[in-house]
Amino acid sequence: MTIETRTLGTTHDGAQLEGVLAFDPAAGPRPVVLIFHSWVGRADNEVAVARRMAELGYAGFACDLYGKGVLGTNKEECAALMNPLMADRAGLQSRLLHWVDVVRALPEVDGDRIAAMGFCFGGLCALDLARTGVDVRGVASFHGLLGAPGNREGTSIKSRVIAFHGWDDPMAPPDHVTALGEELTRAGADWQIHAFGGTMHAFTNPRAADPESGLLYNPVAANRAWASFEAFLAESLA
Template sequence: MAIISNTVGYMDGDVQLEAFFAFDDSVSGRRPAVLINHTWAGRDEFVAEKARKLAGLGYVGFAVDMYGKGILGSGPEENARLMQPLMDDRAMLQKRMQAALYAVKLLPWVDDAKIAAIGFCFGGLCVLDLARTGADIKGVVSFHGLLGAPDNTQSNAIKAKVLALHGHDDPLAPPEQVLAFEQEMTAAGTDWQLHAYGHTMHAFTNPVANYPDSGMVYQPVAERRSWQAMQNFLAELFL
């Protein structure tokens, strides 16, 4: 196995973006690609490591950039400042996701008929919104994602299969939002699943999350189970 990684520039209108990608050079031919959407902190080492892990599973891992080349948050206040414009303008967020989808299809190692997307926290919302646009991709996986629906996708048919991996005690996705999400997916005719992990808060996949007062705590058992659930889901998608 020889994991190769690099960055690639792409554009959303006049905004310059830079993705990180990884693939196994010992695998011949085109293979499925998995977009990876970052948390509110930006396209950092957390998602780069996920890209390399996905490369080891035989996929092209493509860590999306939602903020702009070289832009990373330095802490909660700046992270929120970077994320909020995209939360306030979901059409802009969706357009940026479409730009990433277009960019990954240009990579020579990618089978552009076999693309999925995963995302963490804010990134979970991003991949769910990509599915909500009706994008022609195989499936999306949200890890402790924000579940609230935008106001511009209600009439769209969701082609992607959807897997939401959720901490039951996540204050950023309370039970009423989970129920609304389930109702939304059902009404759209979506092939959807939601796995809820008991005694688990927000950010359960992030080893540095230890903020119980804010409801953000790493949970290694839920992290392991959710990653395995994602692997099973991707294997089914790409049969």
């Protein structure tokens, strides 16, 4: 298997965006997994996950939600990039749907078999994509923010939903987990929430090492979550 990557540009609401597709050129059109980035922006980590998706037999697409080449370098910059999208969830959802349309049309992709996943802010993006009611097969949130957007109550969720959550995550306390389950039930979703005890925010990130702020890598939880995610993809994209 030879994995190739190519960069694609697009424009949404005046923003120049740039995504990265990872694929096996010999495989023909493959089911695709969209990867939504953390509050930093689309960086090497998301491209690495896209490549990992291709190695599993899918195509992977690392989506840019901020703008071509835009990355935060510290907490203040990351917050300044993320907060406008958090404050305009309808606008964020429009951008997510735009990427679905772009990726669905790619010749390397089976446009009828699309899934999405994300980390932290990207986990919220994956959930918000499902909340739009778009016809994708499944979405996965890894230590994502869980709060409902407030503009999609009454919308049926068509995709399967899975969330991987650290029970000790201060950014998504237990009442947020319960609220998400209740929200997904009202929307008629096929949903799962995997909560890991003794686990904080960013538990899949080996660089997370600030327990006083609730950020800590947990390799056991990360491995368990990834194994469950692979099973979820196999079921959703079959």
